[in-house]
Amino acid sequence: MKHFRTKGFTLRFTISVLVITAILLTMVISVFSALQVNRSTLINNYLQNNEQYAKKLALTTNELLITMQQNIGAIAKISEREQVIDVQLFDDLFQENTQYFNSVVVADPNLVIRAISPHTTGVEVGDRLNSEQSKMAVELKKPFVSKPYRATTGRLIILVSAPIIDKAGNYKGFVGGTIYLEEKNVLNTMLKEHFFGNGSYVYVVEKTGSLIFHPDRKRIGQSVIENEVVQKVVLGKSGSQRVINSKGNPFYAGYAYEPSTSWGIISQTPTMVIDKPLQLLVKRVLLQSLPFLMLILLMGWWVASRIAKPLHTLAQFSDEATLHPNQVQHIPDIRTSYYEVRLLSQSVKIAFQNMNEDINQLRNEVKIDELTGLANRKAFDAVMGKWIDLQVPFSLILIDIDHFKLVNDTYGHVVGDQVLRYLSQTMQDISREKDVCFRYGGEEFGILVKHVGPRGAEEMAEKLRTELELVNSPAGQPITISSGIASYPEHTHSATDLLLMADKALYQSKTSGRNQTTVSSIK
Template sequence: MKFLSKKGITLRFSISVLVISAVVLTMIIEIISAIQVNRSSLISSYLQNNDQYARKLAANTGNLLTTMRQNLIAITAILKRGSYSNSALLDDLFQENRQYFNSIFIANEDRVIQATSPNTSGVHQGDKLTSEVSKRAIKAKAPFISEPYLSKSGRYIILVSAPIFNSKGVYKGFVGGTIYLEEKNVLNTLLEEHFFGNGSYVFVVEKTGHIIFHPDKNRVGQAVSKNHVVQKVLKGNYGSERVTNSKQHDFFAGYAFDPISSWGIVAQTPVSVIDGPLSDLIRRMLSQSMIFLIPILLVGWWMASRIAKPLHMLANYSEEATINLDKSRELPEIRSSYYEVRLLYRSVRIAFQNLNEDMNQLRDEVHIDGLTGLSNRKAFDKVMDKWINKHVPYSLVLLDIDHFKQVNDTYGHLIGDEVLRFLSRLMEEVSGEDSHVFRYGGEEFAILVKHEETSHALRTAERVRKILAATVSPTGEAITISAGIATFPDHALDAHELIRQADRALYQSKLDGRNRTTVSDGD
């Protein structure tokens, strides 16, 4: 049996494709599920790790700055016992603190340098400090950590200072320790330990949103206050989230705030770091799945052949029998272990016996309006002719929705369709057992009321009209109808004339102001 015949796709081919599709789709779903689970796990892990890193580094940074400040306070205590301009003493103190500061200096209350170490710091004894930071240190008369600023020597630095008071408590100036942000300093000694080969790194921002530490030295001093995470951390928040940085790169970021310095610590890992493990996972799952794919396909092909063969025989018989309805032909003998095939085999004869009934049913369905579910114009003409031929007295009610074009223009054709269905249901509920409801065409409907008295049809039409006028339609407000009534045989003796009389009465209802019912006068 071929997979493809001249007349279309064979069942064997379809079943084989179905088996392959099921296996492949199952494999894809499993891979996607595994990827999603692992992706979520990796994301959660990186976010959690970076959050913990940032908190740890914030604590370490706070401890470091506390130690630096305490060392400067200890230096001021030593200076009380000696000369503030003793360069040799300051050199010794600097050597003990060089792991913390790039330079140390002593300034008096007039901001004049009394001593400095090392000599390469860029300022010298007798120089006067002019920076706003030095003025603030003098004014504070308390331990002080500055924001980054550009020094007289051209370095981008942070100043940590402690006030000097003599034995009588008189303020004499301050000791300043500097951190050169663009050179090797205590911060990058602490923070560079957390720079990983996968692209993860740590950066630090001070309270104005400027970077004071970054693995890329060119980034030091840049303003990043628009960064969403930076905004959060400088408000004193802690946490982790996925973020797009100022360079439009995606990261898993953890952040923590150091209250001692008012600095924000951000540890982040590029989102792309999870691509490698996920690619490895996909390769492993594909290689493992292929081991089972070929046996499953062979079994599927064998089952497809067994299922398709008897069905193919039945299909050929049905095709020949349909083409040659006047020629009888015995069904071929089919033996199958499948219940459905045996049942189908027994049902084929019954199916052809009932073919005529099915065709009649199809003819009936042709008389149904697709939008409203009511009988359509063909059914309407058929019923009228039948009743007239049998001399059955009845009335024809033609009704039309008032201003329906305005409904479509205002609310759209979809609401217009809902209005037509709404009216159809209402007419079916109100009309009664002796009435038949039809969609005549467009927004026009017809009701055939089997009764000798015109008044019976009038009551039916009026019930529909009044209920409709008092009911909220799909437009959100009530709609109205106009109706015309003509009766056989009182007003006409044939269908064409009866429709004309009812239509004239409907037109008169429109002329008289709509939302009313008019009975034909028979003229």
């Protein structure tokens, strides 16, 4: 026996090593593949979410500025009727606008202050304004929003002005509301709500690339034009990309241009935010695969032993016959050896097939949204692409929960998640088996309605909207949704254009008052 064992590795050992190596390599490749897919999905989600978020903030900022201009215009109308400005009345008007302006001033055509509130700004009635922006307000004689500048008080401010025109049409000066950028103001009050515990934050630049809002107030007024994203947004572009900030830290940034003021709004998330989800994914895959791995390893060892046993018996017989020919009594009975080898080989094949099915199942789970159980964005893209390739008619319903942030702020994220699952279940209840319900991201969802045109999709969307507005959600009251619909091939033959058209229709529903459904216009 010693002579036999010194000739090299046994067949049992070699087959066992090969089986274990194959299983481990397959496992590593599967985990790596799932990791790469999930990494790509997370990156795309953060880029797209930040871009959409920046666009929403740009729209909100535009609406805010319109309101501010309207309020300044209203004060100007009141001032037109007053020969002498009532100080108490003016102070009352300012108090009604303190949520928008840090101070309000009335100046005549010679830039002499006729009224100002509050009275702690550092300037008084009778003082003369000398900033270029004040002179511009007089020269333009129409409403405008200035770029940031240093006032005589040393503050970095933005001026929102409206002209004062008397009944005869004569220009009598202007009313100006100021925003103190380095102090608490309407802009940072609005944007400070948009910070997240994962390190994401929002900042705003004006058209020269200088910061007019940043979580760190010490940086307001600094130029960040060297930032690649800032260079694009001040040129009027919107989009998303990976960027290195001025401190050398990598972020996933989305940016949007606000045309009325030429401001750029950037929402960004540190790239390290995806590390923890990826680590959890690897851990989950390994834990879920461990029982299968152990089972297959044991089976592999058993298969190797069964394959090697008859050959090992023959090898022992040959060795004994060579060393002790006289002592050999009979040839071992191996009549069923080859049948067992074939049977066990088939078992190994089945075992590997089972393992591949398990791995494929793990890969498929990457396409499922973990919170709602619906298809995620990757699965949505795949299904829509396949239907278009096969020329299958369908409609796309994009859905957004109205005022969902208020649900999270009021009831907490646990209830918010329950509301998302409640909407997901309701979508599945009203849709058909051949339709695909998916979570697009955040509080945005959708349904791919197979073999149904715009009218049928609108009926389904309205059924969903009506049911939600009549039944209490987990938040204790009904929720409302806004929907946008586009159909293939009625509206377009392109997946990208179909998504854009549905999103545009959804945006129209939101801007038209929410809680409604809009079907995209046919090109």
